[in-house]
Amino acid sequence: MAYTATVIPVMIASPSDVAEERNVIRELIHEWNDINSARSKVMLTPIRWETHTSPELGIRPQDLINQRLLVDCDLLIGVFWTRIGSPTGSEASGTVEEINRHLDAGKPAMIYFSSKPVAPESLDREQYESLKLFKTECMQKGMIESFNDLADFKDKVRRQLAISISSSPYLSSLISSTQNDPDLSASQSIPENNLSDDAVNLLKLACVNEDGSILVLKHLGGTDIQAGNQSFGGRSAREVARWEGALDELISFGLVIGRGSKGQIYDVTHKGWTLFESLKD
Incomplete structure (x- = not known):
């Protein structure tokens, strides 16, 4: 049976060394929908730069992501391992810029750091040192989670995604306002x-x-x-x-x-x- 739902775009933010984790986040978002959407009338949709942007000259790539994708996302899930990403000119990396902009807008973010083993010779020392500094900044804000392997990551994101959807004041207010607005509900049903x-x-x-x-x-x-x-x-x-x-x-x-x-x-x-x-x- 068809139903109207509040659609919440979820930004998946990360450097290039956590491709498996990015795919896990996408899968868990769909799993949450399968279990909860019909009952809660809430639908999550994963947003990734590689699936939701197109080439365009004359604009800074990170600005394109910020303006076309990030601004419309209501929840952000970020994940790191050994890299922080490429500097943007204003932040340590595009991922860091996305996280900071998202938080500055008063929106919730779930940030994860991998503790998986890594071969020392494969490390980019400059990247790793920058990542450690950013992790320290995040710890001071009290908003991070660590994981040991992919199974641990999956368990934590599955559980904490459900908690975030149900307990975040920002998301609760958003869901309540859209589900009580007939004009918004009508537009989302088409x-x-x-x-x-x-x-x-x-x-x-x-x-x-x-x-x-x-x-x-x-x-x-x-x-x-x-x-x-x-x-x-x-x-x-x-x-x-x-x-x-x-x-x-x-x-x-x-x-x-x-x-x-x-x-x-x-x-x-x-x-x-x-x-x-x-x-x-």
Whole structure:
């Protein structure tokens, strides 16, 4: 059954050395939706620069992320291991700039630091020293969590994400105000007004065949996202991120639903088929 939900964009912020953790955050956001969204009428959507930006000249890359993505996000999840990231000119890194701007706006952030073992010869000492300074700053603000491995990270984020959604004054106020505003509720119930072109195309392709399925096939060379008779992603990390972002949108709006526990098969829901029929008109 279709339902109206308050959509909360969640910014995933990190340097380049925690790719696995970034994927875990995305998976846990979808898991939270599967368990809680129908009851709470709240939907989380993962926002990542690699899936939600496009190349553009004449503007500082970090400004593009700040203006197009960060400003609209209501929750931020940041994660670090051995690197802090590239300096932006005004902050130690883009990730640090995102976190500070988010906090300055009075919005909640969940910050994690990995304690996983690392080979000393692989460390960039300058990066690591800068990261330690930033970690000390965060500890003084009392807003960090450490984890030992991927399983520990998954357990902590799963539990603490639920706590943040239910107990953050900022998020509680946001959810209450949007769910009590009929105009906002109406606009959020019309997903075609909010879907990207990629998400619309992916939905249309999935509905071309009667099985209405999207397959995510991971292999040594990359990831293939298949719908209809077409395949996207492949060996290009940027293309994979682009089409994972499109799939994230369809999941967030309840237009497709995952089958099984491995995140490999997604079926179009009744809401998705209904939207597909309206797009044909």
